[in-house]
Amino acid sequence: MTLPVRIAVNGATGRMGRAVLDLARADARFALRAAVIAAGAEQVGAPVAGVDAPGALRYAAGWGEAPGLDVVVDFSTPAGLAAALDHCEAHGVALVAGTTGLDAALERRLQQAGARIAVVHAANFSLGVAVLTRALREAAAALPGWDLEIIEAHHNRKEDAPSGTALALGRAAAAARGMTLEAEAVYAREGRPGARRTGSIGFAAVRGGDIVGEHTALLAGAGERLELVHRATDRAIFARGALAAAAWLAGRAVGVYTLDDVLAM
Numbered sequence: 656m657t658l659p660v661r662i663a664v665n666g667a668t669g670r671m672g673r674a675v676l677d678l679a680r681a682d683a684r685f686a687l688r689a690a691v692i693a694a695g696a697e698q699v700g701a702p703v704a705g706v707d708a709p710g711a712l713r714y715a716a717g718w719g720e721a722p723g724l725d726v727v728v729d730f731s732t733p734a735g736l737a738a739a740l741d742h743c744e745a746h747g748v749a750l751v752a753g754t755t756g757l758d759a760a761l762e763r764r765l766q767q768a769g770a771r772i773a774v775v776h777a778a779n780f781s782l783g784v785a786v787l788t789r790a791l792r793e794a795a796a797a798l799p800g801w802d803l804e805i806i807e808a809h810h811n812r813k814e815d816a817p818s819g820t821a822l823a824l825g826r827a828a829a830a831a832r833g834m835t836l837e838a839e840a841v842y843a844r845e846g847r848p849g850a851r852r853t854g855s856i857g858f859a860a861v862r863g864g865d866i867v868g869e870h871t872a873l874l875a876g877a878g879e880r881l882e883l884v885h886r887a888t889d890r891a892i893f894a895r896g897a898l899a900a901a902a903w904l905a906g907r908a909v910g911v912y913t914l915d916d917v918l919a920m
């Protein structure tokens with residue numbers, strides 16, 4: 656792949672999109688070619704850098720006018736991700752997919768896209784969470800009889816719950832115990848749900864203020880408990896991980912890759 660890597664940011668005015676734009680603009684590995692946002696958003700047509708000069712890059716509503724690209728970095732909405740996926744598949748562009756809250760059909764589409772384009776899909780692009788996932792796999796397998804609860808906290812504007820990261824942690828722990836999350840997950844308790852079912856994996860979601868993202872995997876045994884906690888205090892960590900994935904993905908063979916592949920841990 657010749658540098659710089661030509662990228663588009665999907666969801667460019669969002670909390671994550673802005674973090675990606677800030678880092679990408681200061682990084683010589685990347686040439687920012689497009690910034691896509693929701694159709695109808697007030698920033699459509701406004702200059703991305705804030706300076707209104709002829710030829711300045713402007714926020715675009717959709718992919719109709721997109722130039723040649725190597726990689727799309729997506730932190731938008733499920734509908735935004737689906738539109739980016741259409742563009743990437745039609746034009747052979749690689750995709751770094753960070754949006755969470757995907758339904759089963761979109762998850763499947765993303766997996767199937769790996770037959771035609773290179774995709775990195777991660778519910779959490781932080782290195783710390785990648786290591787937390789590994790530690791949880793090991794703990795869940797080593798302590799099979801212990802009750803596992805996953806507690807996550809996010810800012811008050813997050814739309815999906817539990818977080819994609821919490822679900823990915825649950826899936827990893829269930830697999831480490833030879834189970835599936837579908838069979839073991841308990842997403843809500845209210846009234847008199849009865850005693851805890853052995854082997855189940857409980858989830859709790861806290862929403863408030865500007866919390867960037869916290870995940871606790873709590874393993875409770877008899878007379879002792881183990882807590883594995885990750886706290887993100889700056890969303891630049893996700894942007895950095897996503898850009899590391901974009902640089903790694905450019906020019907790579909088609910397929911669906913994970914953050915573990917990128918970090919080669």
Ligand code: NAD
Nearest residue numbers: 666668669670671692693731735753754755778779780893
């Ligand atoms: P946000 O609400 O601040 O921003 C969403 C952005 O998407 C906005 O720019 C909006 O204009 C844009 N958008 C909406 N519809 C669109 C469409 N159809 N096409 C293109 N753009 C569209 O959200 P956020 O906090 O930046 O989070 C975005 C997503 O990223 C969420 O799903 C969140 O859970 C996820 N996220 C993932 C990670 C990770 O590491 N994978 C980290 C943080 C957030």
